[in-house]
Every structure is written in structure tokens, then in C-alpha cells.
Amino acid sequence: xxxxxxxxxxxxxxxxxxxxxxxxxxxxxxxxxxxxxxxxxxxxxxxxxxxxxxxxxxxxxxxxxxxxxxxxxxxxxxxxxxxxxxxxxxxxxxxxxxxxxxxxxxxxxxxxxxxxxxxxxxxxxxxxxxxxxxxxxxxxxxxxxxxxxxxxxxxxxxxxxxxxxxxxxxxxxxxxxxxxxxxxxxxxxxxxxxxxxxxxxxxxxxxxxxxxxxxxxxxxxxxxxxxxxxxxxxxxxxxxxxxxxxxxxxxxxxxxxxxxxxxxxxxxxxxxxxxxxxxxxxxxxxxxxxxxxxxxxxxxxxxxxxxxxxxxxxxxxxxxxxxxxxxxxxxxxxxxxxxxxxxxxxxxxxxxxxxxxxxxxxxxxxxxxxxxxxx
Numbered sequence: 001x002x003x004x005x006x007x008x009x010x011x012x013x014x015x016x017x018x019x020x021x022x023x024x025x026x027x028x029x030x031x032x033x034x035x036x037x038x039x040x041x042x043x044x045x046x047x048x049x050x051x052x053x054x055x056x057x058x059x060x061x062x063x064x065x066x067x068x069x070x071x072x073x074x075x076x077x078x079x080x081x082x083x084x085x086x087x088x089x090x091x092x093x094x095x096x097x098x099x100x101x102x103x104x105x106x107x108x109x110x111x112x113x114x115x116x117x118x119x120x121x122x123x124x125x126x127x128x129x130x131x132x133x134x135x136x137x138x139x140x141x142x143x144x145x146x147x148x149x150x151x152x153x154x155x156x157x158x159x160x161x162x163x164x165x166x167x168x169x170x171x172x173x174x175x176x177x178x179x180x181x182x183x184x185x186x187x188x189x190x191x192x193x194x195x196x197x198x199x200x201x202x203x204x205x206x207x208x209x210x211x212x213x214x215x216x217x218x219x220x221x222x223x224x225x226x227x228x229x230x231x232x233x234x235x236x237x238x239x240x241x242x243x244x245x246x247x248x249x250x251x252x253x254x255x256x257x258x259x260x261x262x263x264x265x266x267x268x269x270x271x272x273x274x275x276x277x278x279x280x281x282x283x284x285x286x287x288x289x290x291x292x293x294x295x296x297x298x299x300x301x302x303x304x305x306x307x308x309x310x311x312x313x314x315x316x317x318x319x320x321x322x323x324x325x326x327x328x329x330x331x332x333x334x335x336x337x338x339x340x341x342x343x344x345x346x347x348x349x350x351x352x353x354x355x356x357x358x359x360x361x362x363x364x365x366x367x368x369x370x371x372x373x374x375x
Contacts, residue, residue, distance in 0.1 A: 004060055008067030011040070017071040023195035024074075024343050027188075029153045030195050033075045034111065042079075044106030046086045051098065052106035061231060062238045062294035066287065069242025070249075073347040074195040076242055078113070078150045080235030085112035085158045087227045088171060092215035101156075101173070113154035114228075115145040115174070115201050117355050125160065125355045126224045126375065130203060132164040138207050139164060141172070145201040147355075151183045152176070153197060160220055169220025173212045180206040192346030225374065230305070233312045233361070234294050240315040240351050241286040244322040247344045248283035251326035252276060254339060266329070275329055279322050286311075286318035305374075309365040316351035316358050323348045 015036035023030045037043060045064055047053020054060075061083050069076025089101055104110045116125035130143025141161060148157065156173050163170045174181060181203060188199035215223060255267035255276060266272055293311035296304040323345035327334045334341045352358050364374045 002063060005063040005067055008064050009070065011036075011042075012068050012071035012075075015040075016068055016075050020072040020075075021340070021343075023072060027190065027194040029150065029197045030072060030075045030078070031153070033072065034078070034153070037075075037079060038108035038111065041106060041108045043082060043086075043108050043111060046083050046090060047102050047106040048090060051102035053102065054106075058231065058234060058298040059291070059294050062234050062291055065235045066238035066242045066245075066290065069239045070246050072195075073239055073243050073246075073344075074193050076239045077193060077196055077235075080232070080239060081114045081149050082112045082154070084228055084231045084235065085114060085156070087231050088158060088214050088223050089173075091227055092171070092219060092223050094211075094215075096211065097173075097214065110155040111150065111153065112156050112158065113148060113150035114232075115148040115151075115157040115159045116228075117145060117147040119144065119146045124360065124375070126169070126221065128160045128162060128169065130159070130161050132161045132170070134164045135207070138209050139172075139213075141174075141203045141206045141208070143203050145203070147198045148183070148201045149196045149198045151188075151197045151199045151201060152185070157201065158214070159203070160224070163218045163220070165217035168218030169224070170217060171214040171220040171223050172208060173214060174203075174206060174208065178206050178208070180204040190350075192343070192348065192350050194346075229374075230297050230308055233356070234290070234297060234308050236351075236354065237286075237290040237293065237308070237312040237315040240312075240319040240348065241283070241290045243344050243348050244283040244286050244315065244319040247319075247323045247326045247341055247348075248279050250340060250344070251279060251329050254330055254333070258333070272329055275325055279325055279329075282318040283322050286315040289314050303368075306365060306368040309361050309368060313358055313361055313365065316348075319348035319351055320345075 016033045019030055019032045044053035045056050049055040065076045065080045068079055086105055118129055120129045121127040133140045155176050159172045159174050161170050184200040255272055258266040290311045293307040296307045326341050327345055330339050330341050333339055367374050
């Protein structure tokens with residue numbers, strides 16, 4: 001593992017892990033963790049150095065997300081989405097937009113989030129149904145986004161809409177304090193990832209001028225598949241690989257320290273050894289596959305997209321399998337919630353339904369492998 005990854009692991013263990021249980025127990029956003037993330041300017045990981053950031057890329061994004069997720073999946077997920085939003089501005093924003101937002105992101109002043117999913121189109125978040133009407137030089141947005149991670153806590157939200165000016169999609173930046181913007185806090189009670197505040201967002205005559213649109217009119221789809229897809233899908237692979245490795249480390253330690261009355265440790269049982277071997281193989285495999293896919297993406301490998309999608313599918317399956325088997329080894333101690341394995345299992349179950357879902361990604365992978373357009 002790289003020096004940067006190890007530094008992020010140390011940061012997460014010191015600043016994120018202490019708050020993980022509270023985040024899950026109380027279903028509260030990891031505010032303390034993000035105070036540390038913002039305070040250490042880790043929000044500027046992908047911001048070019050010219051704007052005060054660290055100027056890193058997909059590989060460091062993957063390593064940072066994984067390190068955070070190994071301590072708290074919710075924190076890794078929310079941080080990942082901030083990075084995706086940042087990259088949209090870096091690669092598609094106007095000079096004025098970059099000057100306005102990137103220095104603030106780099107300095108830890110602001111946090112971004114994504115508001116893409118809608119009830120009517122489910123995990124196909126690239127098919128928005130909210131309406132946008134042009135009013136002279138302004139644009140008026142109306143509709144509802146269904147699952148907005150970091151809702152109420154992020155300072156700005158990226159919102160996809162159909163363009164009012166041309167064919168295609170537009171990607172908007174909406175300030176948290178925009179008139180007509182509200183959230184439905186009572187609608188979020190997640191099974192896992194309980195602290196990500198993934199509640200609906202309502203847009204009622206939210207009015208913006210054209211300076212809040214990222215890129216040219218109609219360029220939203222290009223942003224989705226050239227920025228959002230690689231950074232988002234890679235990020236999800238790393239979140240779930242992080243969950244799997246957290247569960248692996250937890251159950252290995254439990255197997256070593258759980259003793260019977262004769263002093264024999266749980267790990268001395270051959271069946272348990274077999275299970276541990278399977279758990280480690282799947283968790284380590286998910287981790288290395290996700291990081292390798294990120295490296296392929298950063299280097300522009302011909303099959304990078306296929307690797308990234310496959311890494312996400314692999315990590316999603318691995319997380320569920322690892323956590324399920326770890327619960328079995330943990331036995332009554334795990335089911336009594338005296339180990340965090342039950343929480344990790346619940347976190348892992350989000351993998352199959354979080355947009356783009358594993359079913360959608362399987363179709364994308366088949367298309368990528370046969371040179372067909374996605375979606």
C-alpha cells in the first residue's frame with residue numbers, strides 16, 4: 001500500500017473511527033468526522049494545485065475513500081460524493097466557476113454532495129424528470145430528488161436535469177440556502193449507512209442564473225459518463241471493499257481472542273480457519289481489485305471502464321459474503337451486537353441497490369466488454 005493510503009488509514013483511525021458507533025446508533029451525520037476532514041483540507045484532494053488543492057487523481061481518490069470506509073462506511077460514502085462533485089467542476093466548470101468554488105473546496109470551507117436519484121427513474125439517475133423552465137436569464141427548477149446523501153449538511157448540491165436550452169442534460173450547482181430548496185428529514189431511516197442523511201430534496205421554484213450550470217448546456221450526460229461514472233463507481237467499489245476489510249479485521253481479531261474454558265481459542269478450530277481463509281481472500285481481493293481498477297483508470301487503460309465496473313460488482317458481492325460469514329464466526333457475540341459485524345452487514349446490503357445498482361452495472365459491463373454504448 002502507498003504512503004498516502006497509510007496516512008489516510010491513520011487519519012481515519014484517529015478522527016473517524018471514534019464516532020462510527022454513534023453515527024450508526026443515532027442515525028446521525030458524521031459531523032465530527034467531517035469537521036476533521038474539512039479542517040485538514042482533505043476536501044481539496046482533487047482540486048488542482050493552482051487553486052490551492054492537492055492536485056491528486058483517481059488513484060488517490062480510491063485510496064482515500066477506502067481508508068475512510070474501513071473505519072466508517074458512511075463517512076467514506078459522503079466523502080466520495082464530495083470528490084465526484086469536485087471533479088465535475090474541475091473538468092467542466094467555467095473559469096469563473098472554478099475561481100468561485102475550487103479555492104473554497106481546497107481550504108475546507110465547503111462540502112459538496114450529489115442530488116441525482118429520483119423516485120420515477122430509480123437507479124437510472126441519468127434520466128431525470130424534474131422540470132426546468134427558462135425565465136428570461138434565469139432557470140426555474142421544480143421537482144423532487146429521492147436520495148440525497150449528506151442532505152442538510154453539504155453546502156452545495158449537484159442536480160441533474162433535462163436542459164431547457166438544448167437536447168441533453170444539465171448539471172447544476174444549488175446552494176443549500178437557495179430559496180425554495182427543502183429536505184424531508186423524516187423520510188430517511190436507513191437499514192445501513194444510517195448516518196448518510198440520504199433524504200429527499202424538494203425543489204419548489206428554485207431559481208438560478210446560468211452561472212450555476214456546470215459546463216455548456218446539454219453537457220450533463222458527458223459529465224455523468226466521463227466523470228461521475230468512473231469516480232463514483234470506483235468510489236463505491238472502495239466503500240464496499242472497505243466494509244469487507246473492516247469485517248475481516250474484526251472477525252480475525254475476535255477469533256484470536258475468543259477463548260473457551262480450556263484456553264483454546266476460536267481460531268484453533270479447523271472449520272473456523274477455513275472460514276477465515278475465505279473471508280480474507282475475498283476482502284483482500286476486493287481491495288486490490290478496486291485499487292488496480294483505479295490505477296487503470298488513472299493511466300487511461302483501454303479496459304479501464306470494464307475494470308472499474310467489475311471492481312464495483314466484485315466489492316459489492318464480497319462485502320455481503322464476508323460480513324455474512326463473519327457473523328457466523330462471531331456467533332452469539334456478533335448477534336448480540338457486541339461486535340460491529342451486524343452494522344457492517346447492514347452497511348454491505350446497500351451495495352445491491354445504490355445507484356447505479358448491481359443489476360444496472362452488470363448490463364453496463366456486458367456493453368463495455370462488447371464495445372457497445374453505455375447506457
